[in-house]
Amino acid sequence: MNTLPTQGESRAQVYPGSERRIFQILLVFTFGILVRMYLAQNYQIPNIYKKLEEFKKAPEARKKPPDDRS
Template structure:
């Protein structure tokens, strides 16, 4: 066997020794994703924190945009460009 194959077999053996509940949760990724429990919990907490913050930010942004006179930033560069062009070209008579 090659060294890579031996390593893969050893990792699969490690995954097979996990408790049944962890094997079910990890599925086929058990050999690859063999993180300690604390690291998995930290990763899940970080992802959850990001998703909650992102969602809350979007909801607040939508509320503010609908209920208050918030300028549309995508139209602002076009307005600035028109103003600059108007100043560059003198009115023809």
């Protein structure tokens, strides 16, 4: 099958269902953004980037203190 459309063919005829698939991807992407916007406005979701920076900056704070058992 030729993958490029010929003179009288459109892309929809060459790739059947591709328009529906693109619409489905855009719909899911948009829905995901709307859900994230709702959650960010109504719940206290921690900023992952800030948590990562805190994690990188303080490796000594995560170390176990030495055992003082003698």
